[in-house]
Amino acid sequence: MPLRRMLRYALPFALCAATAADAGTLVIESWRVDDKTLWEKVLIPAFERNHPGIEVKFAPTAPTEYDAALAARLAAGNAGDLIACRPFDASLSLYQKGHLEKLDGKPGMQNFAPTAMLAWQTDNGKDTFCMPVASVIHGFLYNKKIFKQLDLQPPKTVADFFTVLDVLKKAGVTPLALGTAEQWEASQMVYTNIGPNFWRGEEGRKALISGKARLTDAPYVEALQFEARMGGYLGRNASSQTYGDSQAQFAAGRAAIYPTGSWDIAHFSQTPGLELGAFAPPVRRNGDPCFISDHMDLGIGVNRKSKNKDDAYKFLAWVGSQEFANIYTDRLTGFFTLSNHLIAVRDPVAKQMAEWRNSCASTIRFNAQVLNRGQPSMESELWSINAQVLNGSLAPKEAAARLQNGFAKWYKPQQK
Structure with a gap:
């Protein structure tokens, strides 16, 4: 949950x-x-x-x-x-x-x-x-009927992902069932979902804790850039769309892909006529190792x-x-x-998502341990800043700078 x-x-x-x-x-x-x-x-x-x-x-x-x-x-x-x-x-x-x-x-x-x-x-x-x-596992759920109608395959790389989104958009289908009204989705269902493939899971999370990495470093900025691109494929009025709205939109077949976690499978499995599929967060390039948030x-x-x-x-x-x-x-x-x-x-x-553990390295939501212990709260900052990035009102590099500045105010290893 x-x-x-x-x-x-x-x-x-x-x-x-x-x-x-x-x-x-x-x-x-x-x-x-x-x-x-x-x-x-x-x-x-x-x-x-x-x-x-x-x-x-x-x-x-x-x-x-x-x-x-x-x-x-x-x-x-x-x-x-x-x-x-x-x-x-x-x-x-x-x-x-x-x-x-x-x-x-x-x-x-x-x-x-x-x-x-x-x-x-x-x-x-x-x-x-x-x-x-x-634990719960993050990833993407998708509508198999829509994918079949448009001859689409679940994407494996970042390039594949945006190609699929482009095809959906050109076909008049809302690509992503996602809103930012409640903000937490932007952080937990997007940034900490797709991010581990950029900062290499535990390696990047522990580097922030030790002070060896900054949130303005390339991997963390690239995750925000990916997120900013996603913002161009949301439905109308996404900034006022709630979590419940997104669930209803996807369940009704009014959007093809739903960024989420395994906790939502039970909800959608009860939807008559919905053929549900799942794919893991896309890797940057073919051949790159994959990482999943297995929280x-x-x-x-x-x-x-x-x-x-x-x-x-x-x-x-x-x-x-x-x-x-x-x-x-x-x-x-x-x-x-x-x-x-x-x-x-x-x-x-659920079985498919659990099996990702066999091929991908597991990590956790990167701010869950240590990084939430000061003010400004990393959790609150992630909610607000990621929602703004998705809405297109905050550029990725500026977003990274704001996250880093707030982090460095209270965390000594980031003040070196």
Whole structure:
């Protein structure tokens, strides 16, 4: 699920107390409101069948409200027993404030590779505070019927990509289902989707953290230039088009390609008559290695002040099991387990995206770790600046300079 804008203020106390746990009942905090039915009708009953006497309640908060509401409940001591963890810095902050238990060595944790735990560890890797659950993969969905009608093949290179867009535009088909009204799409569904093939995934991300690279360097600027070119293939009134508008536009066949992530597969698989396909972010040239944003999305931690810790650890051990991995991956299409268990991905489009891992190197959203820790917020800057680039109101080099200047204001390795 995409990261929505966090509230900048605490919610009223009444809301903060809304999910206080009753004694003997495990309460799960989460922002995944879309998963409520899966948890209540499938996952929790599966756990309770083999754990009589343990009652579990799934108590989600709207994504835009989750971070502030959860922080308030944790501070007040009335948060749930199990905490859905955002990746990297948001959950690291909760651990550093003493809200999450250390999970190293707990049952179930042995089923995850060290790389799967990176999003929920301290910077030195010594403490793990959330169990990994699932990741999402970025890419492009496309309408197979439209491609077939115009004799188009999924593009593999940047040149192929814009050739396809040109053919679609000349045929009177809106090439891209994409708007900028909510801004986050420009960052998470475009820049951090296509960018890794320019800055070489982890190599470029870690170079920014170490201070060896600047956001004004060629790879990062070239990604913005690619994005600026994409802006010429959006529909009318794209600047006022929301995420929901883009989904509706693509589902109705009014646009041929949808830049997104695997989380959207389930939504479109329910659209009658839509033949869905997927292709990976295009590489710069034939023969170049490919990189995909395989972003760690969700973990689960234990509230240090939980009154039901023994039961919470039993539930956590089950989350680390083969049974949970099978159910979650099968029922929540487009979310891929991070455990070592062998899982058969049944949905054909989700399976195709998962198989990109076999040929492309995985990376994460490049600002998810470390780069969001100062002001101005890298996340907010990326939203605003990338939306402007797509809209054509900000040139790529100027956009890169603004990102770099904001970054260098607070991050010492970038001040050399």
